[in-house]
Amino acid sequence: MAAVKELKKTSYQVNENGYYGKFGGAYIPEMLYPNIEELRENYLQIMQDPSFQAAFHQLLKDYVGRPTPLYFANRLSEKFGAKIYLKREDLCHTGAHKVNNTIGQILLARQLNKKFIIAETGAGQHGVATATVCALMGMECKVFMGALDMERQKPNVERMRILGAEVIPAVSGNQTLKDATNEAMRYWINYPVDSHYIIGSVVGPHPYPDMVARFQSVVSAEIRQQLLEQTGTEQPDYVIACVGGGSNAAGAYYHFLDEPDVKLIAAEAAGHGITSGESAATTALGRIGILHGSKTLLMQTDDGQVVEPYSISAGLDYPGIGPLHAHLYDTGRATFYSITDDEAMDAGILLSRLEGIIPAIESAHALGALHYMDLKPEDVVVISLSGRGDKDLETYIKWGKY
């Protein structure tokens, strides 16, 4: 089991003011200041405490099933003419990488003596991962979910309820992830002392992006060790991940951020295409702005109103991206590709047929990026397979082209 190593300070790490380059910060109303300040003052100390690390890694091992395999995808490699490895986050308990973060944050919430947990969810994966750890720890759990998303993702709503969570419909705005996040933050404003808000991605006010990235960094720590065992070198040529808010990408990139030879590839959801008006490709369509407490790239109108994104993948339709990713884009450290619904679905079917793995549609976007890359036979490529496709069965069936 690879321990999460403490990294050297690099320009890609958050600075002491909570910024990644010009992105990040904590643009929060005064009502949330004490909560955020409490977190900011304590998160590193708590996370770096050896007993916390021991408890975290014990649960990741025995409960989540880590380390997840790094699987050499033979037939996929042949197809694209490179050595392609899949980091199997889809094999985590609850079906995606999200649980790495919820395990970490609920342990942290206990250290801070919080009485109950709130969370937002879009497709329901983070909500399920939060409801799961709340059941594990016997803590009360409220999950905010857009009323429209509750309609679209009924099985996950019921999974959360079975796990004992209260699912609260967000009826404001467009009733999707963005509005669920607003509602969760409003609830937090109303109950600032006893509640901890488990944000599901590397978004929100500092220290959330850094904290979530650190919990997810177990992914790249394992990749290094597993690559070393399998190939004799710790460094791949490419790491590919999909980016909605960007938590699985942050985890997969984390221990490679400071190694320029490792090329970082991000797959954004283009929806029906970046010029179609129905897209979630934030770097292609966004400008710098402020949402949910963070200065980042944001899809918005000229008047600064946040635009409702679209993607076939409910986990990628967020109008912003985490400030780390905005910085990686801005500096050219990561290369971003916009993958359409069609390209992602084709890639999902392709992986199913070549490797016997039905990926989550989010993760299928990462696979879709392979078509755009100029790969050489000796290139070592790691793809973050962030989630499994079970939850997307209905979307695959509706798609039908298989």
Place this chain on the structure above:
Amino acid sequence: MSVTKLSNRIDQIFQEKKNNILSIYYTAGFPRRDDTVHIAEYLENAGVDLIEIGMPFSDPLADGPTIQHSGQKALQQGMTLKLLFEQLAHVRQTVNIPVILMGYMNPVLQFGVENFCRHCQQVGIDALILPDLPMQEYLKEYKDIFEAYGLYNIFMITPQTSEARIRLIDEHSHGFIYMVSSASITGAKSEIRPEQVAYFERVRKMQLKNPTLIGFGISNHDTFSTACTYANGALIGSAFIKVLEQSKDLEKDIQQYITAVRGR
């Protein structure tokens, strides 16, 4: 610290009046898109001391359902910051009391912070309340620009704000301090509870250099009077938006509501 300009209308109000200051919030472009200036005029005629005009935003984090809904409707009716400044171009011909713009950072950022401040000065805005602009960012990035255009930045404090931070906020404040009455979003509560009174007392005993106005959960004569016992006055938002929502005759209903709040 810059020289406090006595030309700011907010300072004039607090020099003339120490108690029972009433500030009313409403959303620009609501209930109808072009009501913005009329409502200001009716409020001044009804004897209100300050006006806060809300700049609608798609994601108003600190607002409850009433203000959220008014903003959403205003946006649907085509409200923008650019249009707001056009509406307010001649507001100073008919409105003399202080006017504050209140809203979220993102639309201001897209308008261009300096451009925004220049427009504020041109139409006669006295202060800004931007709940998601934290104090440190304000001091580092925006203070000089705001001050160059004669704009006060109004800070909020809450029951959870530490004494040290209240002192710091007091030091950097001009005009008044916005005392959020409880841990809540706007419009949440309808009465004032004992623990809130304890917080009001605590702040009063600190003898801040700035006046204080209590906001959030103030809706009627009772809550307004209670707030005025502990602060220089109070701010009303959601309750007033509800009046606007139901009104068939804005001038008459605004007059009636303000009279009722004042208890005259």
